[in-house]
Amino acid sequence: MHDHNILGSCGAFLRSVASHWSGGGRLHDDAAQAHELWQTSMVSALLEGVYEGDVTYAELAKHGDFGLGTFNDLDGEMIAIDGTFFQLTSEGTAHVVDPMQKTPFAVMTFFTPEVTRRLEQPVTRSELYARLDDLAPSRNLFYAIRIDGRFSRVLTRTVPRQAKPYKPLTEVVQTQPTFEFTNVSGIIAGFRSPDYMQGISVAGYHLHFITGDRMGGGHVLDLTIEDATLAVDHSSGLHVELPETGAFLSAGLNKAGTSDAIKKAEG
Numbered sequence: 001m002h003d004h005n006i007l008g009s010c011g012a013f014l015r016s017v018a019s020h021w022s023g024g025g026r027l028h029d030d031a032a033q034a035h036e037l038w039q040t041s042m043v044s045a046l047l048e049g050v051y052e053g054d055v056t057y058a059e060l061a062k063h064g065d066f067g068l069g070t071f072n073d074l075d076g077e078m079i080a081i082d083g084t085f086f087q088l089t090s091e092g093t094a095h096v097v098d099p100m101q102k103t104p105f106a107v108m109t110f111f112t113p114e115v116t117r118r119l120e121q122p123v124t125r126s127e128l129y130a131r132l133d134d135l136a137p138s139r140n141l142f143y144a145i146r147i148d149g150r151f152s153r154v155l156t157r158t159v160p161r162q163a164k165p166y167k168p169l170t171e172v173v174q175t176q177p178t179f180e181f182t183n184v185s186g187i188i189a190g191f192r193s194p195d196y197m198q199g200i201s202v203a204g205y206h207l208h209f210i211t212g213d214r215m216g217g218g219h220v221l222d223l224t225i226e227d228a229t230l231a232v233d234h235s236s237g238l239h240v241e242l243p244e245t246g247a248f249l250s251a252g253l254n255k256a257g258t259s260d261a262i263k264k265a266e267g
């Protein structure tokens with residue numbers, strides 16, 4: 001994967017310069033941050049109904065310009081692209097997030113794509129995953145994935161806002177609103193996580209979508225791409241920030257059946 005010729009070194013140099021550029025017009029001083037994911041809480045906590053966190057979106061923005069997650073009270077899906085956070089609501093709308101909003105779960109990175117691939121032919125979801133697998137060869141590393149394209153169909157869901165006492169995620173998704181977008185342009189942001197991370201992360205692909213007009217989107221359940229550009233960035237580091245307060249402290253996070261529950265909840 002690593003090219004040691006002059007061009008390769010030059011590319012690596014450019015990337016390390018780019019990796020210091022954290023967006024928002026400031027530099028960050030940790031080169032490793034560019035290839036690290038920063039996550040608050042864990043997926044198995046969402047499964048247990050831990051829908052309140054203390055992390056603001058202002059804080060999240062310090063840890064990446066790209067990512068996905070949700071909101072306190074499970075109030076919709078989040079997608080972050082180019083440093084802008086969007087809230088995809090269960091009414092099917094989308095708007096820019098207020099920095100003071102909080103999240104119980106999010107995954108962020110500073111996206112610096114290493115490989116891009118143009119898709120000129122229509123592909124289904126399983127075909128897309130096969131193409132992405134070619135660009136993300138190690139099952140044991142994390143990869144951030146961005147897809148800019150035109151979609152003949154994207155089926156999404158968006159979790160609806162919950163009130164206390166919170167129901168577990170597997171119950172919430174039984175009545176989740178789904179949305180079908182046809183013949184739209186848009187952007188997908190997400191991650192492929194190693195299978196051994198199931199419970200902390202969603203093992204495999206976890207992708208969120210927003211339309212080109214930034215009016216709607218959600219957690220991707222299915223899609224057909226018309227044409228698109230795929231961009232992939234590997235991560236060999238994961239920082240997990242665990243909540244120190246609230247329901248997280250007593251939640252059962254190592255239950256039998258977690259993997260099946262995540263597959264059911266995250267599609």
Ligand SMILES: [Zn+2]
Nearest residue numbers: 206207208219
């Ligand atoms: Zn999701």
